Amino acid sequence: MSYFCDKYPVIEKKALAGGIFSITVKCPDAANAAEVGQFANILADGYTLRRPISICEIDKDQGTLRFVFEVRGKGTEVISHANVGDNLDVLGPLGNGFKVPEGKKVIVVGGGIGVPPLLGIAKQCGADCTAILGFRSYDKVILDKEFAAYGANTIVCTDDGSVGYHGVVTTPLTEELAKGNVDLVCACGPEPMIKAVVKECEDNNIPCRVSLEQRMGCGVGACVVCSCMTVRNGKEYYSRVCKDGPVFDAKEVRFDG
Amino acid sequence: MADLSVKIAGVDFKNPVIMASGAYGNGECYTDLYPISELGGISCKGMTIEPKMGNIPPRIAETPSGILNSVGLQNIGVRGFVDYYLDTLKEEGKGTVIIANVAGATLDDYIAAAEILESSNVDMIELNISCPNVKAGGATWGVTTEGAAAVTKAVRNATKKPLIVKLTPNVTSIADIAKAVEAEGADSISVINTLLGMRIDIRNRRPILHNNVGGLSGPAIFPVAVRCVWQCFNAVKIPIIGMGGISTWEDAVEMMLAGASAIQMGTAIFTDPYAPLKVTEGLAKYMDDNGIKSLSEIVGQVKPW
Incomplete structure (x- = not known):
């Protein structure tokens, strides 16, 4: 594993939902080194600390990395102002990814802004992936269609029931685990969600990796x-x-x- | 290209830019970007005689132009440093000065650590008597002239390695502490460690750091550091390594004018990992542009009103 640090051009930008942005940068060296589940530390001009942002998609052919993040404070707000043609100062790819072995049946469980780093697993596993994605309400739902487009069995849950399952991700997780034939669960999201997912996996004796x-x-x-x-x-x-x-x-x- | 070399306590540095303890691990974390041989020196992660687990997280909070940290000296122990890191550092450094930063709770801790390092091939020892983040020892030694003198004397007797003492700014008179450690045989002082600070999350009324308080670093503390270096320069004859918020070559020149013979950088690399190299390049150009043959020409050359 190796990482890079440079200013890379933004080649695509979209607002996915209120305060949630998708920014793709052209960074062939970093993209080539990246693995699913890694992150980058992105400079917010004027701030001492970089902001760690998970990698949502890696395209080694195009030499791009895609970041999907939520504006949580002034630093992420500065980063969200980057538009196509601007440069982002990216340190990455960093850390250890999910390392999902080929040919495994995987359930990914994401909560809110914990959903983006899981998309690469759906891309890798296709129909062997079940994606359980939890959000506060319909207006915060992101990436669900992209999980489905990669062939994943995609289940959306909302806290207020405005779309999909009304309730927390562990309810559909329990049902999916009960069907059997699951090799691995990968989770990313708020700590209470992660704890609940880990307990469910322990009870069912299924390996679990958490971001x-x-x-x-x-x-x-x-x-x-x-x-x-x-x-x-x-x-x-x-x-x-x-x-x-x-x-x-x-x-x-x-x-x- | 200008000759950037400096000499401190008889030790030759290829350039005056030293990575500050705590910001650079044991030199193993940034080699994807550039080799450690580009650096004048590395002050390794603060080490104690026994491995330490460190403080409960969160350990960091961002502040205006800086950060607060309270790591609490998480480290693998002096023996671990010597066994796992030192040979690699020396080999990959190719003349980069390797400095062991040593902390302790008791005098015996400091002595035992110094004895292990004495028989190693580390280049220098930096005594950390200024860590604000541990309950026992740390800065408690560094806030009185008696305490600072006692640790310096004990370690001086245990090692012939060139000895730097790192001072805390959280005192009434840093010049008095500097004089006390000089009198007990310190070969150099590094000035300053972090300033004690605190942040509170107004939503839940909890301090952001689990340790409640922590050390403030970064550009916010630079003027305090310049002042401390200047006061020490006027009080002692031993060379001073200036640190605290340096992020540009202009900061480095300013620190040298205040009295620093070399500088350390820490927080700046979190913002820009290449900052140490940019400072070295900037200093070289500054020397060429101003006809400076040796950086020693500018040390302490501020002209006070």
């Missing part, structure tokens, strides 16, 4: 601020979300740590 978030500094493993408590060989220690993650085997993560 985690933490307040981050350098993005490359140097500053050791984006810690999460992990257990390996019976020993507890703080792993770095940026370098050791962001995708972890759920068995290694201590969510109450």
Whole structure:
């Protein structure tokens, strides 16, 4: 794995929903090195810290990376102002991806802005992927048609029932797991959702990989601020979300740590 | 091309840009972008005699023109540093000065760490008596002249390695601390460590850092650092390594005019990983443009009113 840092041109930009943007940059070297589930640390002009943003799609032929992100504060707002023709200063690809083996039956579970990094799994697995995507309400739903276009069995859930399942992602997850024939679950989203998904997988004895978030500094493993408590060989220690993650085997993560 | 070399405590640096402890790991994290041999030196991640787990996250908060951090010295221990990192650093550095930053809770901790490093091939030791993020030791040594003198004396007796003492700005008179460590045999001082700060999330009334308080770094603290370096320069004869918010070559020149013989950079690389190289290039051009043969010509050359 290797990463790059340069200013890359924005070649496509779309607003997907209120405050949620899709920006594609031309960065052949970074795109060629990227894996599904990795992220990039993107400079927001005027701010000390870069903003970690997950990679939504990798196109190695076109040499592009696509980022889908939500404006959460002033830094992401600055990044959202980048238009076609502008440059984005991108440090990436960073971290470890989902590493989904070929030919596996996978369920991906995404919550809100945790959905984008899972799209690459649908692209890889097609009809062998079931995508359970949870959102607050209909106006926050993103990427569902793209999961479906890649052939994934796509199930949308909303907290308010305005579209799809009325309720949380674990209800359809339980049903899908009960059908059997699942090799792996991959999840990204808010911590309560991740915890619920991990418990469901434990109860059904299905391997689970989770993509985690933490307040981050350098993005490359140097500053050791984006810690999460992990257990390996019976020993507890703080792993770095940026370098050791962001995708972890759920068995290694201590969510109450 | 200008000769950027500087000498500190008898140690030759190919250029005056040193990566600050805590921002650069043990040199292993940025090699995808450029080799560590481009750097004048690396002050490695603060190490303690026993490995430390570090503080509960969140450990970082962004602030206007800076960051607050409270990592709490998560590290693999001095022995781990020597066994796993040091040889690679020396080999890949090709003359880049490798500095071991050492922290401890007790005098015995500092002495034991210094003894291990004494028999290693590390180039220099930087005594961290200024870490604001650990409960025992750390800055508690660095905030009194007696404490700073005691640690310096103990470590001085345990090692012949060139000894830098890193000072905290969270004191009444940093010049008095500088004089105290000089008197006990410090070969150099690095000025400054982070300023103690705090941020609160107004929605849940919780401090953003789990440790409640942490160390402020970045451009926000640069003027404080320049002031501290200048005060120390007027108080001691040993060379000063200036640090605190440097992100451009102009900052580096300013710090040298205040009295720094070399500089350290930390937070700036989070914004721009190439910042150290840009500072080196900028300094070279500045020397050429102004007919400066050696950076030592500008050290302390501020003309106070």
